[in-house]
Amino acid sequence: MIKILFVCLGNICRSPSGEAVMNELIRRENLQDKISCDSAGTIAYHEGNPADSRMKTHAIKRGYNLTSMARKFNEADFEKFDYIIAMDESNYNDLLSYDINNKYKSKIFMMTDFSTNNNFAEVPDPYYGGPEGFETVLDILEDTCAGLLEDVKTKLNNNLL
Ligand code: 4NP
Numbered sequence: 001m002i003k004i005l006f007v008c009l010g011n012i013c014r015s016p017s018g019e020a021v022m023n024e025l026i027r028r029e030n031l032q033d034k035i036s037c038d039s040a041g042t043i044a045y046h047e048g049n050p051a052d053s054r055m056k057t058h059a060i061k062r063g064y065n066l067t068s069m070a071r072k073f074n075e076a077d078f079e080k081f082d083y084i085i086a087m088d089e090s091n092y093n094d095l096l097s098y099d100i101n102n103k104y105k106s107k108i109f110m111m112t113d114f115s116t117n118n119n120f121a122e123v124p125d126p127y128y129g130g131p132e133g134f135e136t137v138l139d140i141l142e143d144t145c146a147g148l149l150e151d152v153k154t155k156l157n158n159n160l161l
């Protein structure tokens with residue numbers, strides 16, 4: 001099983017959406033027994049909360065049901081997951097700073113590393129903005145999760161994980 005963890009700040013907008021978009025792609029290709037997804041935040045503020053209702057509303061319009069409950073990233077996640085994927089530069093730098101012995105750097109990615117159109121350098125935080133920010137998050141995630149799935153499939157096919 002290849003395990004993917006999506007990480008943002010609060011774990012109520014971007015990373016739950018990444019998880020849902022990726023799960024849909026995995027379901028379409030019937031790869032549920034080979035790839036699993038989870039998400040976490042770098043802060044504990046929203047721990048135990050469902051996804052942001054605005055994010056949920058935008059996601060469901062595209063067929064993604066956000067069901068995750070927020071949790072904070074913890075160090076055991078470095079061992080548990082094969083891909084640990086940051087939504088923005090700040091999440092990425094936080095993850096690197098938790099990896100005090102520089103042991104897990106090869107597992108830590110930016111979501112946009114998997115972009116096929118390279119329109120964005122990161123997935124921008126939509127929390128304090130308007131509705132278009134939530135649409136942008138979903139646009140970027142649909143592109144980058146497709147790229148991520150190709151990367152995972154290549155590794156699966158070559159027994160690299
Ligand atoms: P997320 O969005 O990191 O995509 O879940 C945010 C959620 C909460 C806050 C900021 C961003 N906040 O400041 O509480």
